[in-house]
Amino acid sequence: MPPGQPSSANRSLCGAHEATALAPTFFPCTPTYTSSSIHPVHVVTMGQTQSDQRRPPPSREELTKELAARFADKCFTSLEIYSFKEVFKSLADQEQNVRHLKEDTIARFLEIPDVLGVSPVIFQMISYIGAFPFLQDAPAVLGLDEMVMVITIMTDRYQRVLAKGADDRRKLLFKSLAVYDRKLSEHVNRDKSPVIDGSGAPANFSHASGFAVDIAGDDEDDLGCEDEDDLVLAALDSLDYANVGKLGDGPPPNYALIPAGNFKKIIMLLLLVAPLGAQESLSSHANRVVGKELEELGVVADCIVAAFLDVDHSPGIRFSRFNSIIPSSMPFVFSGFTPLFEHFLFSKTLDFHKRVGGSTVVPDVVQPLLQDKGSLLNLSIMSQLSFFIPGESLFRKLRLLYAGGEDGFSMGSFETKVFNWRAPTILLVHGICLPDETHRAGGAETAFLSTLPPRRYPSGNRAIGERVTLGVYLSQPWRHTHRECFGDSDSILFQLQPVHDVFRGSPSNKDYASFTKPSASTPIGGVSFGCPPPQPTQAYRRSSTISMGPVSLVMDSSFEFGCFTHNYTSRGSSAFQGSACRKFDFQDRFEISDLEVWGCGGDEEAKHQAERWAWEAREAEARRRINLGTGDIEADRALLEMAGLIGGNRSGGSMM
Structure with missing residues (x-):
């Protein structure tokens, strides 16, 4: 039977899935292991004699059941x-006397929307x-033991047992999502070209595209045939059968x-x-x-997806890219x-909203994911931010x-x-890319470009006029910059x-x-990130150029x-x-076409900001009354005339 192909029993259950999930030129990315296994030797000491007793190696079914039992015991509560x-x-x-879950059953239970077409994947x-x-x-x-493995790994609970x-x-x-492309394999074997288009034909990239596929076999981070999966070895090592899971020869994983x-x-x-x-239904986000x-x-x-590849080529x-970018x-x-x-760990037959006395606990009203409405930030963008900023914030x-x-x-x-916001903030700026030819720019645009260093770099986007959205996460409150910047190494540009891209703060430069x-x-004022602060200068030494940081x-x-x-x-x-x-x-x-700043925090931060705004309003009103007296213009004028500040040849300006 060819490596990576299911058994006859499995094919009857999974054949329909393979037909819909994979193209004809692909087959699932499954590594091949050696069939050898370790026969443990148990040494029994009786007096001064020792005898080697060998026991039959455990079958894979037995090891799977033993590992599933260990996961169930260590990673889940008895109620779960x-x-x-x-x-x-x-x-x-x-x-055939086997209880298992089917694709459509899992999709219905998890309430995965059909419109996404993701159920086969x-x-x-x-x-x-x-x-x-x-x-x-x-x-x-996908029987009971197999689903224990799935839930343990998909929910990260395996770390309670398999720390290493x-x-x-x-x-x-990656392996669970990957396939082997036979056309790619044949093409790379023929001319070692690293770049292909959708049909398998060579395609030329410019050096500035940044999306060229690396040459097969040259990536140190690529999956190697002789590599060993630490997760697999850790699981088998916990059962004292570590060598059972060693990788063997199989299809070249570089493809x-x-x-x-x-x-x-x-x-x-x-x-x-x-x-x-927890326990929130996906259908509530329909x-x-x-x-x-x-x-x-x-x-x-x-x-x-554009961060991982150029889909046109x-x-x-x-x-290698998957492992470095994520x-x-x-x-x-x-x-x-x-x-x-x-x-899967919460049965709907168990109603935790009922009390012993028969009364029902009314669930808390769920607040909307986004309370305010902005032009730039929507629910999809917020989910995108949660890929690199913890969602609880x-x-x-x-x-x-x-x-x-x-x-x-x-x-x-x-x-x-x-x-006045005393908690972390997120700045979002949206704009339209400018052409490289500065002589075509207008007055304001020319003035801005003249403040940039003369050295120019090519655009990082595919076309001039393309829209770009950038942002910054700051954990410290905003303040005026005098001689040094604010922020810390938790700042994220x-x-x-x-293209989704993240530039994390470095502790070496503040x-x-x-x-x-x-x-x-x-x-030259403004707002900048990753740039040295503007230094006060005398009139004859004024600088007309912004000092730009390498990533800024x-x-x-x-x-x-913006730039x-x-x-x-x-x-x-x-x-x-x-x-x-x-x-x-x-x-x-x-x-710049739009600019927003969002505060990360709850009611406490909002209350503090409202109190600060109210205090500033009261202070402004107090200063106004100090300057104008009682607020009665005629009485204030008489008071100022008595003080000799206005009247005669003096003028105090307009009182309005």
Whole structure:
């Protein structure tokens, strides 16, 4: 039987799934193990004699049951196991005396929307993971023991037992999604060309695209044939059978790819489930998969997929990019799987809302995920942010502090609305990319471009006029910048559109954020991130150029134009780290079309800000009355005349 192919019994259960989930030229990415196993030797000492007694090696079925029992005992409570058995019993179909779960059954139970078309991909994933730790047997029939493996790994509970395999889950998830492309394999073997288009033909990329597929076999991070899965070995080691899971020869794993279409479907699902809480139904978010909301979900998913590949030239994602981009740019991308698959651990036959006396506990009213309405931030963007900012700081916690379209594009309005927020904030700026030819620019645009350093880098986007969305997460409150910037190493500079990218704060350079109003001593003001603060100068020494950091974002004082710079080849210290997916120099100069600042916090932070605003209003009123007296203009004029401040040849100006 060819490696990676299911048995005859499994084919009857999984054949329909394979026909819908995979194209004819793909077959599931399943590594091949050696059939050898270790025969443990038990030494029995009786007096001064020893005798070697060998026992038959345990079968894979026995090891799977033993590992499932260990997971069930260590990773779940007794109530969760009871509920899981009840759920499985109510859902399972029986075929040839085997109780198992089917694809459509799982999709209905998890309430996965049909419009996403992701059910076959999810079933491919869990059918692979269900074969753990003997992944060469995938796809597995999803019986009770197999589903224990699936839930344990998909919800990260395995870390309670297999601590040393914790970092290997990402590789397991990649394998569960990946396929082997036979056309790619034949093409690479023929001419070793690393770049292909959708039909398998060569395609030429420019060095600035940043999405060229690496040469097969040259990636140190690619899946190696001789590699060992730490997660598998940790599982078998816990049963004292570590060597059973050693990898053997199989199809060259350097040709393993996650199809771009499948990955987009998974990303759309992960965006949808990102805000899920414990026992929260996915159907409660049904409004996000219709109309405009569904379009927004697809747009955000395209931006995330663009971080991994250029879909116009590559059919799938390699492990090297998958393994480098996810931990740096979206470490929490798979967190939504936990509340989704934990539904198997809560039986609907158990009603926890009833008291012993018969009274019913009324559930708390669920607050909306986004309380305020803005022009830039929507539910899909917020889910995208939760891929690299913990969701507990975002969902039901964000409040709109400043919106340029409503509050005015000025630093004064920005200061009034934002500076009183004593908790973390998220700034979002949206704009349209400017052409490289500066001689075609208008007056304001020319003035802004003249303040940038003369060295220019090519645009990081595919087309001039393309829309770009950038942002910054700051954990410290905003303040005026004098001689040093504010912020800390938790600060994050990021791009959301058209390519998802994250630039994390570096502890070696503290030029995280600055807010400087133009003045006589600092003529070039504005808001910047990753740039040295403007230094006050004398008139004859005024600088007309902004000092840009290697990885930085700058907005002028009128909030008309902005510039994002990514100098990847620079050897200088930077407040923000370089990109993990675009390892080249680029610069996006754009005209700002919208600007928002959102506060991360709850009612307590909002109450504090309201109290601060009220105090400032009272102080302003008190100062006004001190300046004008009682508020009666005629009485104030008489008082000032008696003091000799106005009247005669003096003038106190208008009292209005």
